Amino acid sequence: MSFKAPRILPALTVVTLAAGFILVFYFAPNDADQGFIQKIFYLHVPLAVCALVGFMVAAVQAVLHLRSGDPGWDARSYVSIHISVILGVAVLITGSIWARASWGKWFVWDEPTLVSFLIVFLLYCTYYPLRYAIEDRERQARYASVFAITAGAFVPLNFIAVRLAETLVHPRVFATAEGGLTPKMTLTFLVCLVGMALLWQTLVRFELAAKSTRARLGRLRRALEGDEVAAGGSRIAPVPREAPGAG
Amino acid sequence: MSAFRAILAKDLRTELRTLESVPAMALFAATTFVLFRFGLDRTALEGSLAAGVLLATVLFAAILAINRVFVAEREQGGFDVIRLAPVDGTSLFAAKVCVLAIYLLALELIAVPVFAILFAVGAAGLAPLAAVLVLADFGLATVGALVSSIAVNSRARDLIAPLLLLPLLVPVMIAAAGAAEPLLAAGGPAYGEFGQWMAILALYDLVFVAVGYAVYDFLLED
Amino acid sequence: MPALPLDEAGKYVAGAYVAFVALLLIYVAIMAARLERINRELGELAEIAEQGDDRPAANPAGADAGAQEDARGEAERQVFERERSSRQEVVP
Numbered sequence: 421m422s423f424k425a426p427r428i429l430p431a432l433t434v435v436t437l438a439a440g441f442i443l444v445f446y447f448a449p450n451d452a453d454q455g456f457i458q459k460i461f462y463l464h465v466p467l468a469v470c471a472l473v474g475f476m477v478a479a480v481q482a483v484l485h486l487r488s489g490d491p492g493w494d495a496r497s498y499v500s501i502h503i504s505v506i507l508g509v510a511v512l513i514t515g516s517i518w519a520r521a522s523w524g525k526w527f528v529w530d531e532p533t534l535v536s537f538l539i540v541f542l543l544y545c546t547y548y549p550l551r552y553a554i555e556d557r558e559r560q561a562r563y564a565s566v567f568a569i570t571a572g573a574f575v576p577l578n579f580i581a582v583r584l585a586e587t588l589v590h591p592r593v594f595a596t597a598e599g600g601l602t603p604k605m606t607l608t609f610l611v612c613l614v615g616m617a618l619l620w621q622t623l624v625r626f627e628l629a630a631k632s633t634r635a636r637l638g639r640l641r642r643a644l645e646g647d648e649v650a651a652g653g654s655r656i657a658p659v660p661r662e663a664p665g666a667g
Numbered sequence: 668m669s670a671f672r673a674i675l676a677k678d679l680r681t682e683l684r685t686l687e688s689v690p691a692m693a694l695f696a697a698t699t700f701v702l703f704r705f706g707l708d709r710t711a712l713e714g715s716l717a718a719g720v721l722l723a724t725v726l727f728a729a730i731l732a733i734n735r736v737f738v739a740e741r742e743q744g745g746f747d748v749i750r751l752a753p754v755d756g757t758s759l760f761a762a763k764v765c766v767l768a769i770y771l772l773a774l775e776l777i778a779v780p781v782f783a784i785l786f787a788v789g790a791a792g793l794a795p796l797a798a799v800l801v802l803a804d805f806g807l808a809t810v811g812a813l814v815s816s817i818a819v820n821s822r823a824r825d826l827i828a829p830l831l832l833l834p835l836l837v838p839v840m841i842a843a844a845g846a847a848e849p850l851l852a853a854g855g856p857a858y859g860e861f862g863q864w865m866a867i868l869a870l871y872d873l874v875f876v877a878v879g880y881a882v883y884d885f886l887l888e889d
Numbered sequence: 890m891p892a893l894p895l896d897e898a899g900k901y902v903a904g905a906y907v908a909f910v911a912l913l914l915i916y917v918a919i920m921a922a923r924l925e926r927i928n929r930e931l932g933e934l935a936e937i938a939e940q941g942d943d944r945p946a947a948n949p950a951g952a953d954a955g956a957q958e959d960a961r962g963e964a965e966r967q968v969f970e971r972e973r974s975s976r977q978e979v980v981p
Binding site for chain 2: 440486532539543546550553554555559563566567569570574577580581582603
Binding site for chain 1: 897898899901902904905906908909912916920924927930931934937938939943
């Protein structure tokens with residue numbers, strides 16, 4: 421199967437995100453409690469939501485992979501996790517800056533979403549060494565799918581546990597993130613959220629297209645140079661030419 | 668059912684005969700307690716510190732057992748036997764979960780009294796603490812069996828297992844410590860949030876048993 | 890109108906957005922590098938492919954059906970042979 425690079429999607433992403441950022445700085449009012457600092461919320465929370473949803477999407481794709489045996493689903497699952505981890509880095513950086521601006525410390529254990537996210541991020545970082553440690557491609561794909569499903573089940577549990585742990589001791593710090601949003605703020609937030617979701621999808625499509633191209637190059641090289649050449653394409657979630665099941 | 672019992676009996680019999688895992692875990696726990704005494708520079712523990720030291724020690728001792736739980740199957744072809752026999756792969760999963768849970772309970776039978784003695788922990792909270800530990804052990808065993816199955820067929824298996832395990836066990840740590848901390852408090856056990864934390868532990872156990880049952884056959888495929 | 894107080898708060902907010910854009914640009918740069926590598930590999934493979942085509946063209950007169958040749962095909966073959974002979978001087 422070959423994954424094509426997206427055409428309209430990147431343009432749509434740029435337009436939506438630009439509109440979102442314009443709304444952030446020209447339209448949304450300043451927060452009563454946190455003032456200008458709260459503007460980071462429009463960046464940090466959509467990134468976090470998209471990363472977490474991305475992990476759940478990867479879990480669903482992993483289920484589809486296990487049921488159908490189609491390596492294309494494994495490639496999609498891997499890329500979903502990969503892009504979500506990248507967004508996760510952005511979440512942690514922006515969250516850290518927000519914590520520093522609000523509380524003077526680069527990390528606060530008082531904010532349950534940030535803490536849960538750190539744990540989830542650490543878990544999904546172990547996905548890579550797991551894949552690299554298994555050489556047989558089919559087995560690697562299967563085990564990775566099992567991991568993606570397990571980790572996907574873990575995410576909501578983790579959030580519940582951390583939130584319970586924190587709220588019993590400290591009150592929510594970034595309470596404005598939850599309630600107390602004026603309609604203007606809500607609109608701005610939604611636009612940014614849609615923009616980040618589009619960004620996620622764009623990056624996933626690009627990543628899949630790059631993998632697909634590399635796999636085709638590998639096959640071409642093997643066809644031209646003979647089978648002595650090491651199989652081209654990635655050792656991790658390789659994209660096959662034909663999917664054995666549903667395309 | 669019979670496959671489950673057979674595997675469980677085999678593993679327990681082997682452990683009783685060779686005494687490989689549980690004594691090592693107990694010794695490890697005792698030594699870790701000594702390390703904590705010096706690391707924290709305290710001779711008496713209560714409340715959150717007591718809960719943290721005990722649970723962290725149990726967690727790390729569990730990793731020892733989890734790393735070893737499938738080694739025999741891998742080296743002696745036990746996986747192939749399960750694959751060929753007309754037996755559900757989940758019997759293997761269920762048996763290994765029970766084996767790990769039994770090892771952990773045996774460990775705690777030794778380690779908790781040692782802990783109470785070494786750190787002058789009040790005995791009043793120990794009985795409800797046992798209930799917390801039972802639920803936590805079941806969670807440790809379930810996730811441990813799952814992760815161990817994933818790791819045993821990979822290359823750096825002793826490395827991959829703890830790496831995958833620790834983030835997954837954070838909610839167990841949170842809930843168990845949340846429940847244990849008021850139980851070990853200086854003024855005697857308190858039960859304010861006990862039910863809530865136990866509910867979280869139970870939920871965790873349920874979710875991962877379900878996940879394990881759903882995916883285990885895929886791990887056994889060749 | 891934008892409320893842009895360029896005090897301490899402004900720097901952090903700007904920092905967060907700059908970090909986001911920087912990460913995005915780093916990703917773009919990585920993708921560009923991969924594209925470079927793909928293009929390079931494609932170039933190498935194209936060369937290998939052409940070299941592979943050269944050898945079967947060693948006997949053009951015998952291989953053709955004869956009647957099908959047109960002027961363009963003739964010219965192409967001549968260019969092809971010229972290229973092949975010049976490449977054979979370069980390639981050891």
